[in-house]
Amino acid sequence: xxxxxxxxxxxxxxxxxxxxxxxxxxxxxxxxxxxxxxxxxxxxxxxxxxxxxxxxxxxxxxxxxxxxxxxxxxxxxxxxxxxxxxxxxxxxxxxxxxxxxxxxxxxxxxxxxxxxxxxxxxxxxxxxxxxxxxxxxxxxxxxxxxxxxxxxxxxxxxxxxxxxxxxxxxxxxxxxxxxxxxxxxxxxxxxxxxxxxxxxxxxxxxxxxxxxxxxxxxxxxxxxxxxxxxxxxxxxxxxxxxxxxxxxxxxxxxxxxxxxxxxxxxxxxxxxxxxxxxxxxxxxxxxxxxxxxxxxxxxxxxxxxxxxxxxxxxxxxxxxxxxxxxxxxxxxxxxxxxxxxxxxxxxxxxxxxxxxxxxxxxxxxxxxxxxxxxxxxxxxxxxxxxxxxxxxxxxxxxxxxxxxxxxxxxxxxxxxxxxxxxxxxxxxxxxxxxxxxxxxxxxxxxxxxxxxxxxxxxxxxxxxxxxxxxxxxxxxxxxxxxxxxxxxxxxxxxxxxxxxxxxxxxxxxxxxxxxxxxxxxxxxxxxxxxxxxxxxxxxxxxxxxxxxxxxxxxxxxxxxxxxxxxxxxxxxxxxxxxxxxxxxxxxxxxxxxxxxxxxxxxxxxxxxxxxxxxxxxxxxxxxxxxxxxxxxxxxxxxxxxxxxxxxxxxxxxxxxxxxxxxxxxxxxxxxxxxxxxxxx
Amino acid sequence: xxxxxxxxxxxxxxxxxxxxxxxxxxxxxxxxxxxxxxxxxxxxxxxxxxxxxxxxxxxxxxxxxxxxxxxxxxx
Numbered sequence: 001x002x003x004x005x006x007x008x009x010x011x012x013x014x015x016x017x018x019x020x021x022x023x024x025x026x027x028x029x030x031x032x033x034x035x036x037x038x039x040x041x042x043x044x045x046x047x048x049x050x051x052x053x054x055x056x057x058x059x060x061x062x063x064x065x066x067x068x069x070x071x072x073x074x075x076x077x078x079x080x081x082x083x084x085x086x087x088x089x090x091x092x093x094x095x096x097x098x099x100x101x102x103x104x105x106x107x108x109x110x111x112x113x114x115x116x117x118x119x120x121x122x123x124x125x126x127x128x129x130x131x132x133x134x135x136x137x138x139x140x141x142x143x144x145x146x147x148x149x150x151x152x153x154x155x156x157x158x159x160x161x162x163x164x165x166x167x168x169x170x171x172x173x174x175x176x177x178x179x180x181x182x183x184x185x186x187x188x189x190x191x192x193x194x195x196x197x198x199x200x201x202x203x204x205x206x207x208x209x210x211x212x213x214x215x216x217x218x219x220x221x222x223x224x225x226x227x228x229x230x231x232x233x234x235x236x237x238x239x240x241x242x243x244x245x246x247x248x249x250x251x252x253x254x255x256x257x258x259x260x261x262x263x264x265x266x267x268x269x270x271x272x273x274x275x276x277x278x279x280x281x282x283x284x285x286x287x288x289x290x291x292x293x294x295x296x297x298x299x300x301x302x303x304x305x306x307x308x309x310x311x312x313x314x315x316x317x318x319x320x321x322x323x324x325x326x327x328x329x330x331x332x333x334x335x336x337x338x339x340x341x342x343x344x345x346x347x348x349x350x351x352x353x354x355x356x357x358x359x360x361x362x363x364x365x366x367x368x369x370x371x372x373x374x375x376x377x378x379x380x381x382x383x384x385x386x387x388x389x390x391x392x393x394x395x396x397x398x399x400x401x402x403x404x405x406x407x408x409x410x411x412x413x414x415x416x417x418x419x420x421x422x423x424x425x426x427x428x429x430x431x432x433x434x435x436x437x438x439x440x441x442x443x444x445x446x447x448x449x450x451x452x453x454x455x456x457x458x459x460x461x462x463x464x465x466x467x468x469x470x471x472x473x474x475x476x477x478x479x480x481x482x483x484x485x486x487x488x489x490x491x492x493x494x495x496x497x498x499x500x501x502x503x504x505x506x507x508x509x510x511x512x513x514x515x516x517x518x519x520x521x522x523x524x525x526x527x528x529x530x531x532x533x534x535x536x537x538x539x540x541x542x543x544x545x546x547x548x549x550x551x552x553x554x555x556x557x558x559x560x561x562x563x564x565x566x567x568x569x570x571x572x573x574x575x576x577x578x579x580x581x582x583x584x585x586x587x588x589x590x591x592x593x594x595x596x597x598x599x600x601x602x603x604x605x606x607x608x609x610x611x612x613x614x615x616x617x618x619x620x621x622x623x624x625x626x627x628x629x630x631x632x633x634x635x636x637x638x639x640x641x642x643x644x645x646x647x648x649x650x651x652x653x654x655x656x657x658x659x660x661x662x663x664x665x666x667x668x669x670x671x672x673x674x675x676x677x678x679x680x
Numbered sequence: 681x682x683x684x685x686x687x688x689x690x691x692x693x694x695x696x697x698x699x700x701x702x703x704x705x706x707x708x709x710x711x712x713x714x715x716x717x718x719x720x721x722x723x724x725x726x727x728x729x730x731x732x733x734x735x736x737x738x739x740x741x742x743x744x745x746x747x748x749x750x751x752x753x754x755x
Contacts, residue, residue: 064707064710064711065707065710067706067707067710094737095736095737095738096737097712097736097737098711098712098736098737098738101710101712236706236709236710236712236714237709237714237715240712240714240717240736244736247737264722267723271723271725271726271732272726273725273726274726276726277726365741366725366730366732366741367725367726369725369729369730369741369743370725370726370727370728370729370730371727373729373743379730379741477705477707477708477742477743477746477747478730478741478742478743478746479707479708479711479740479741479742480730480740480741481738481739481740481741482732482739482740482741483739
């Protein structure tokens with residue numbers, strides 16, 4: 001957080017106006033991702049110096065208007081109204097008429113404004129000429145043309161920010177806010193500082209008590225109220241008449257317009273009623289196949305590195321067995337279990353950034369709207385749901401972009417059914433051990449794809465029931481902008497990946513390491529001494545004697561119909577706080593059980609695992625059932641905590657936990673029953 | 681006068697009637713769907729809805745059934 005003397009500069013603009021690209025150009029890797037107090041909207045900010053000013057740059061979530069239609073927008077509006085010294089309004093020159101709508105409202109906040117005019121190259125490509133000076137005069141504030149990809153205009157923008165901080169200019173106003181300013185001045189004289197935005201709301205509020213102590217300025221208050229009630233800002237038509245006029249006067253068609261744009265040509269295929277859907281499925285399949293294949297070598301390298309670390313440090317601590325086990329099996333294994341996720345997360349967020357950056361994500365929402373819409377969601381839910389394939393936490397939070405509260409709640413409640421990347425290690429382990437060696441890479445890819453589709457198919461009836469019976473309230477109309485296609489900038493893709501990786505390591509990672517250590521302790525204590533057994537059997541005996549083994553054994557009968565023994569049920573129980581811990585805890589459970597832990601990998605360990613009577617433990621139905629169980633179960637405390645915050649209730653996370661756990665049990669049970677009838 | 685539901689791909693139309701301002705329609709108007717706005721229907725999604733329209737130089741997707749209250753005139 002910046003100190004009091006520093007200047008707060010908010011970057012605001014329509015979605016797709018190039019705001020994030022500009023913000024990345026100005027701040028780069030200095031960005032800090034945090035949360036706004038009390039809400040879970042991400043606050044991306046960075047400190048940097050502009051001339052003689054120490055500044056905090058704030059990336060405000062994308063907005064179409066200052067009349068908030070969702071909580072996300074309400075936060076953004078509050079930032080603009082209350083905590084900014086200067087607003088950089090990012091305006092897409094190729095979409096001037098609509099972008100200026102937001103500007104017309106921002107001007108009335110009565111803060112210094114600098115306009116960053118992006119996509120000027122697009123205007124020229126369309127055969128038009130921008131009259132920047134004319135635009136400056138019409139808007140009454142500095143207008144800096146930018147060419148996003150080439151970082152052209154960045155220097156000029158910084159200079160404009162500096163001079164606006166030194167000598168603020170007054171933007172041209174569409175409606176008269178003179179009466180509000182008079183009121184602001186009078187209140188300030190009495191020691192009360194309020195923004196124009198806050199006062200505008202206050203005078204319209206019939207229950208306001210703000211004026212009570214100052215009877216003498218009641219006439220000024222009344223005048224401000226009257227002016228505000230009659231002001232044209234309440235009427236979108238009046239604002240659009242103005243923006244259309246500015247557009248006509250500042251952009252001149254100089255050469256004939258192209259009949260069909262490149263975007264239209266691409267869309268002929270990508271949103272085609274037949275080919276569009278084929279491309280969509282192919283793109284999604286490629287994404288998940290790549291996650292499976294590309295991450296493999298990195299994950300292997302990480303596992304090898306942590307294995308080597310354990311083997312190197314372990315012998316030095318031989319004198320103190322507790323410490324040795326704590327460091328090697330608790331800490332090193334735990335941290336390794338976190339870091340091993342990074343390749344998958346980074347690859348997935350690479351694809352999400354690419355889909356978003358090119359503009360394809362919006363097309364997919366267009367294609368999917370009917371599919372998601374009939375049961376009460378909308379195409380926009382595709383974005384939170386797709387994000388949930390990486391992690392339900394950003395997915396649940398991304399549901400804030402949905403202005404319709406009912407569809408939003410439904411999306412939140414099914415988002416954790418989407419197969420997040422924390423489930424991948426379980427799929428990878430089982431597919432890599434039982435499916436790939438026997439059936440080959442095609443079926444391995446297919447199995448992974450099917451596990452990802454499972455949650456989606458289960459989500460549909462859940463949403464349907466939620467909308468028909470459980471959730472109340474009306475739906476808001478659906479609106480989705482299709483931006484022109486463009487090449488994403490590598491810097492934006494890279495920074496997006498970097499921020500996700502950081503957030504994962506610092507928030508999820510910490511939980512996972514702590515859980516790994518707890519699991520280690522639960523399996524290490526209490527100690528069974530002097531068993532007189534050979535080393536291997538002593539290790540099994542110790543685990544059965546430990547806290548975790550006892551609990552696992554106690555619940556074994558409940559999991560028996562699913563074909564799970566006490567080791568699998570123990571691993572499942574230990575994964576309820578965070579499912580990421582299942583691979584490390586299976587590792588601890590099985591490598592301790594058969595000894596010789598340093599050299600063998602978990603895959604071969606579980607392949608050889610047997611029931612006490614010698615039957616193979618992991619039959620095909622049991623293996624697939626375990627994957628299904630993990631696909632459907634709500635094993636993530638962090639998700640439940642985020643849902644509690646996002647829905648502002650205890651009821652919904654509890655509901656989510658119960659229905660998902662029941663579904664998981666039934667799913668694994670069905671696989672076992674069906675599987676057994678095929679493979680006796 | 682027609683409704684959005686009757687529009688077909690390639691049609692050019694003008695908004696001649698807007699619903700009286702309520703919360704759910706305000707956002708549509710803020711996106712530029714005000715009286716006398718001209719637009720063109722670019723595409724209908726594979727499953728019949730939503731439709732993609734070109735207005736004020738940008739592309740917006742809307743659901744036909746949700747545009748009740750808006751009256752349009754094809755030209």
